[in-house]
Amino acid sequence: MKTRKSISLFTGAGGMDVGFSRAGFDVVWANEINKDACDTYRLNHKGQIDCGDIRDFIDKLDSHKDVDIVFGGPPCQGFSVAGKMDPNDERSQLIFSFMDVVEKVKPKAFVLENVKALAVLEKWEPVRTALYNRARSLGYDFVELVLLNATEYGVPQKRERMFFIGIKGASKISKNLDGFHGFLEKYKKVASPIRDLFNQLGPIGTEKNNKICRAKITLAREPILRRSAYAGMIFNGAGRPIDANGYSNTLPASMGGNRTPIIDENQVFNGGESWIENYHSMLWAGERPENITPPNFLRRITVDEASRIQTFPNDYKFSGKQNSIYSQIGNAVPCELAYVVGSALQEVLDNEGL
DSSP states (O other): OOOEEEEEESOTTSHHHHHHHHTTEEEEEEEESOHHHHHHHHHHOOSEEEESOGGGTGGGGGGGTTOSEEEEOOOOTTTOTTSOOOTTOGGGGHHHHHHHHHHHHOOSEEEEEEEHHHHHOGGGHHHHHHHHHHHHHTTOOEEEEEEEEGGGBTOSEEOEEEEEEEETTOHHHHTOTTTTHHHHGGGOBOOOOHHHHHHHHOSTTBTTBOOOOOOOOOEEEEEEOOSSTTSSEEESSSOOBOOTTSOEEOOOTTBTBTTSOEEEHHHHHHOOOOHHHHHHHHHHTTOOOSSOOOOTTEEEOOHHHHHHHTTOOTTOOOOSOHHHHHHHHHHSOOHHHHHHHHHHHHHHHHHHTO
């Protein structure tokens, strides 16, 4: 495998870097504004990371003009349906700061990651058009927006993300009707269910699973019901329950308190019935039982469990207070998904002789 030099932007805790490094990219420089995330990066990666606003470093990137790839995930809050979806949110403009770096460094290819909403909502069509136009004006003759569901690539999390990819001199892939997607098919694999993942760590409080969230779990007085017990809102707070036999919903960056997802530990480790599903069935049938309190085996997921859901390596180290670590994990690109995209990109570049 050819090693290609790369720059990582909006690096966070380094989830995307884990995947791209494993796929054969040598990260020679990284940038992130959050100090705790920068410290986390230094604990796990050998490459240089400068902490601060990317806009303050663009004019200093002349020494990195032999870079093959620029990759990263600019902040998504301005585009996310979970946020205010404000086009004037300063964070929304950072996708164009990413392209400013691409213009400065002139890599052979770039990969920009962001939320599904930016890829599909009509509201963001002008932004997508501006991105395509900017990429083509910089000489990227192959430009494609790819939407991926992490569960289809070995990640136990229903996390859909867009990858905006540009490649210079890609004459072969431009003639391929399947485009970049054609290189991703071979990497599809079924993710293991949450039950299997958590059993590898062991019960809460054991050596590999001891970074505990103690936010209290209470039942919603006015539950919002959906057909699935793992949708709607049957608990107070925004922390949704996780189906032990399935996959987690998208982990939010706001974990650490009552937005931290909930798991039935008895179901996971003892094979018991799902208390969550049984309670939901009662509500769905029209019952409104009183004086019920959630059992002690219902709890929030731990830092260790959240890290594994994002497919960070078992020995990955995090810096900062626990709420900061939860946030770093929630903000990350799943390492395994990044590996898939990076590996497919390596194949494309090899195939093109780039």
